[in-house]
Amino acid sequence: MAVYRYPSPLGSEITSEGAYLNRRSLIAGALASIPLLHGVEASAETLKSKPGPFSTDETPTSFMDVTNYNNFYEFGSGKSDPASNSGDFRPEPWTLEVGGLVAKPKTFDLDELRGFDLEDRLYRMRCVEAWSMVIPWIGFPLSALLDQVEPLGSAKYVAFETVVRPEEMGGQRGLFQPLPWPYVEGLRLDEARHPLAILAVGLYGQTLPNQNGAPVRLVVPWKYGFKGIKSIVKMTLVEEQPVSSWERLQPSEYGFYANVNPAVDHPRWSQATEIRIGEGGFLSPGRRETLPFNGYAEQVASIYDGMDLAANY
Amino acid sequence: MIASRVWRSASVWLVYVVGFVPAAWYFYLGATGQIPGNAVKVFEHLLGVWALRFLLVTLAVTPIRDLFGINLIRYRRALGLLAFWYVVMHFSTYMILDQALNFQVIVNDIAKRPFITIGMASFALLIPLAITSNSWSIRKLGSRWNSLHKLSYVIILGGALHYLMAVRVITPEPAIYMAIAAVLVGYRLFFRSRVLAWRKQRRAVAMAR
Ligand code: HEM
Numbered sequence: 001m002a003v004y005r006y007p008s009p010l011g012s013e014i015t016s017e018g019a020y021l022n023r024r025s026l027i028a029g030a031l032a033s034i035p036l037l038h039g040v041e042a043s044a045e046t047l048k049s050k051p052g053p054f055s056t057d058e059t060p061t062s063f064m065d066v067t068n069y070n071n072f073y074e075f076g077s078g079k080s081d082p083a084s085n086s087g088d089f090r091p092e093p094w095t096l097e098v099g100g101l102v103a104k105p106k107t108f109d110l111d112e113l114r115g116f117d118l119e120d121r122l123y124r125m126r127c128v129e130a131w132s133m134v135i136p137w138i139g140f141p142l143s144a145l146l147d148q149v150e151p152l153g154s155a156k157y158v159a160f161e162t163v164v165r166p167e168e169m170g171g172q173r174g175l176f177q178p179l180p181w182p183y184v185e186g187l188r189l190d191e192a193r194h195p196l197a198i199l200a201v202g203l204y205g206q207t208l209p210n211q212n213g214a215p216v217r218l219v220v221p222w223k224y225g226f227k228g229i230k231s232i233v234k235m236t237l238v239e240e241q242p243v244s245s246w247e248r249l250q251p252s253e254y255g256f257y258a259n260v261n262p263a264v265d266h267p268r269w270s271q272a273t274e275i276r277i278g279e280g281g282f283l284s285p286g287r288r289e290t291l292p293f294n295g296y297a298e299q300v301a302s303i304y305d306g307m308d309l310a311a312n313y
Numbered sequence: 314m315i316a317s318r319v320w321r322s323a324s325v326w327l328v329y330v331v332g333f334v335p336a337a338w339y340f341y342l343g344a345t346g347q348i349p350g351n352a353v354k355v356f357e358h359l360l361g362v363w364a365l366r367f368l369l370v371t372l373a374v375t376p377i378r379d380l381f382g383i384n385l386i387r388y389r390r391a392l393g394l395l396a397f398w399y400v401v402m403h404f405s406t407y408m409i410l411d412q413a414l415n416f417q418v419i420v421n422d423i424a425k426r427p428f429i430t431i432g433m434a435s436f437a438l439l440i441p442l443a444i445t446s447n448s449w450s451i452r453k454l455g456s457r458w459n460s461l462h463k464l465s466y467v468i469i470l471g472g473a474l475h476y477l478m479a480v481r482v483i484t485p486e487p488a489i490y491m492a493i494a495a496v497l498v499g500y501r502l503f504f505r506s507r508v509l510a511w512r513k514q515r516r517a518v519a520m521a522r
Contacts, residue, residue: 069350178482282343
């Protein structure tokens with residue numbers, strides 16, 4: 001595997017602790033002021049976490065927007081469907097099976113997943129549909145989990161799979177099903193081991209709401225949001241590059257890499273700019289320039305050295 | 314008699330007023346921060362879908378009269394103009410709120426992205442129909458008015474195709490709109506003359522008795 005170096009500043013170098021604490025109280029305030037939201041059921045638990053690296057100092061998108069404007073096709077293809085239709089979903093108990101080309105295959109239960117050293121990561125999230133949010137995730141580096149299962153030398157990729165439960169997920173029932181199930185995704189092993197890549201088990205200080213991919217989901221902030229596969233039940237280390245769900249559906253529009261790239265348009269819209277949800281108001285929404293690798297180029301660009309990013313979109 | 318005439322013209326105005334309610338209501342929700350997430354996109358989509366609904370209803374007026382004998386022709390102009398104004402609002406929302414009048418992006422979108430090119434073509438074709446939707450033009454243009462307004466069949470197919478191509482995955486809604494559009498155009502092209510001939514014949518038989 002290629003050896004690369006990435007700068008990994010401490011959280012405290014980016015954001016002063018005062019500002020950080022201040023932000024946390026902002027978050028708590030935002031939480032407290034919206035008690036009755038769709039699909040945010042009483043079962044949400046508070047999670048203990050410590051500040052992690054790579055957090056942005058941008059203002060977090062409101063809890064209301066983060067939990068009510070989602071793409072999660074298992075609950076329907078409308079943006080408000082996941083919040084409205086995920087009430088029957090039961091994320092507990094849960095198991096995540098990790099196998100394939102590993103020395104020590106292991107099935108993790110929820111306590112084990114939440115038992116990793118949980119960190120706060122305030123990340124930008126850029127959807128392929130040209131909108132973005134800033135989300136305070138709680139999670140742990142995916143590499144920490146991979147270390148436990150000890151990938152073999154032959155393992156080159158990680159393939160991910162979402163749960164299939166038609167009885168709890170309306171989008172998986174009926175005549176019209178937008179995507180084949182299970183939803184699948186993949187990362188190159190060095191991408192999966194990158195310290196920016198986390199498995200999130202919570203946001204805004206509490207366990208993940210169903211519509212955000214409860215109880216465990218992938219967050220890879222330099223890639224378009226659809227790479228962040230939700231409600232993961234299975235991870236398999238493999239040798240061949242897996243085909244992801246959107247790539248299979250429409251290969252000319254969605255690639256395997258899906259790195260955020262303002263220079264490569266989606267065939268049906270420009271990726272040069274994005275609307276930051278919750279900014280600027282209805283009459284002048286906050287459109288801003290999209291940054292290469294969603295602003296994480298300093299950390300990740302080197303792992304794609306020599307690769308044609310326009311061909312490998 | 315007078316009362317019924319008053320009601321007739323008032324009912325046309327009522328169609329306009331009710332027709333603008335969805336736009337006004339969602340504008341209000343958006344402007345007061347009650348649409349979570351990407352409010353502008355939600356508004357833009359809603360206007361597009363209502364434009365398509367009004368186009369379909371406008372074109373359904375004639376078959377409804379042919380087949381069921383219910384005459385709604387009085388409302389047809391209002392319905393067609395509502396469709397036009399919803400497309401205008403849809404287009405303005407896209408240009409002003411969504412793209413912040415970045416003309417480079419807008420021109421590029423219209424030229425390069427087939428679903429937007431098709432939407433723009435449908436909009437362009439709607440303009441002469443809207444301009445000639447008044448009694449003076451109908452009188453002035455005579456039978457050419459009818460020929461001109463046959464463009465509405467191209468527009469509805471274009472609008473429905475634009476919708477089908479705009480979505481990321483095929484869901485029932487755009488497919489249903491396309492199916493209804495196809496049925497309306499098919500009726501006009503292949504069945505209407507037969508239905509009318511059959512009705513005329515039936516009437517002639519009835520009179521002969
Ligand atoms: C007869 C004319 C038109 C009709 C009936 C129409 C209708 C629609 C409908 C139904 C949608 C999909 C909404 C959804 O996904 O729920 C849509 C999307 C869209 N329309 Fe139109 N439209 C028309 C003209 C135009 C024009 C002239 C433009 C701009 C030049 C335009 C730009 C767009 C864009 C950009 C979208 C996609 C929005 C997005 O998902 O990002 N449309 N339209």
